[in-house]
Amino acid sequence: MPAPAPWRFDAIGTSWEIVTERELPAPVRDEVTARIDAFDRAWSRFRPDSVVSALAHGGGSMPAPPDAAAMLEALAAVSDATGGAVNPLVGASLDALGYDAGYSLRDRGPVAAPGDWRERLSWQNGRLALAGPATIDVGALGKGRLVDLVLDTLARTEAGDITVDAGGDLAVRGRPQRIGLEHPFDPRRAIGVWEVTDAALCASAINRRAWPSATGATLHHVLDARTGQPVRTIAATWTVAPEAMTADAAATALFFDGGPRLAHDWGVEWVRMTTDGRVEWSPGCRADLFVRTDSVGR
Structure with missing residues (x-):
């Protein structure tokens, strides 16, 4: 039996290709799509209805998305290792150079991310909180996290060999x-x-x-x-x-x-x-x- 054609689609601003040994039933594809959308609604700084966008405007506290602790603890380790060169509040810095929600690509000059991000951002007791306006960006590892989530979804099916490429x-x-x-x-x-x-x-x-x-x-x-x-x-x-x-x-x-x-x-x-x-x-x-x-x- 020939292998099924790769499943190709666009999501979170990039092209995906999922190759499996066996055809994926429609309910499995729907579950993958739903998992990607849930992640995007939580962490995208490009969509106005996301958790990240809601916190960016005024800070505050919201129920933490399921991935908050895993991703932000890993980001904290990377920040420590790089002397603060990696920072989960780098979103405004990307916006300033033109990599913003509208993809304006209009350079307004560099803006350093807040060096005191640990005092501003917390993720304890099931809450994600910001002390004041700031833009969380998990681009340093977020796509990898989502690849893991999609792979986990597929690995629980009878898909056989699997490659997930985002x-x-x-x-x-x-x-x-x-x-x-x-x-x-x-x-x-x-x-x-x-x-x-x-x-x-x-x-x-x-x-x-x-x-x-x-x-x-x-x-x-x-x-x-x-x-x-x-x-x-x-x-x-x-x-x-x-x-x-x-x-x-x-x-x-x-x-x-x-x-x-x-x-x-x-x-x-x-x-x-x-x-x-x-x-x-x-x-x-x-x-x-x-x-x-x-x-x-x-």
Whole structure:
């Protein structure tokens, strides 16, 4: 029996592809769609009816979405590891550079995220609370979290082998998959291939979600929250971990000092490319990289 066609759709601002060994019944697809929509209604800063948008306007307290503790505790660990370069209140910084709800791409100048975010944001006792207006952004790991949730939904069915790919953040269960690592400066090329088995691979790059500034310089979505400016040293990162949220968080952390140490502590394998073309990787990394040893840093 031939394998079913991939299920492709757009959600949370990216393209999804779900490949399964067996056809997904309509109720399963409906459950996946509902789970994605519930996550988006909680965490999207692009839709006015989300929990994040409601808190952004005046602060206050609301029932915490189911993923609040898992995601915000992981974000706190990434913030600690990167010296505050990653910050869950970076939403206003992204808005200021034009990556806002209207996708205006109008650069109004950098705005640093509040360094005292731990005093402003809390997620205890089943409540998500903000002391004053601020915009939560979970983009550092949110897509990975949602990939895990979708995979969990499908793994409870008789789908067989499963691959869930959400715009480059993917998880594999069952048959191994060989994934190309797209060159950040030339999407027609790959810098290597990584075989993934019962794990997740997440990627982040400065060539995705990029736009020109008022001065002509290129802006992108990976910001240093301490300055509100896009990072300029690392061009792309790739990570492999048992869960996509862990891989996604580590992929973000690897744009900054402290990222490699965090990845080591979490048991995450990684590869990254600097903006001057050097490729670095973690000890014992099992990716098959197409690089010359005289042009590589570790």
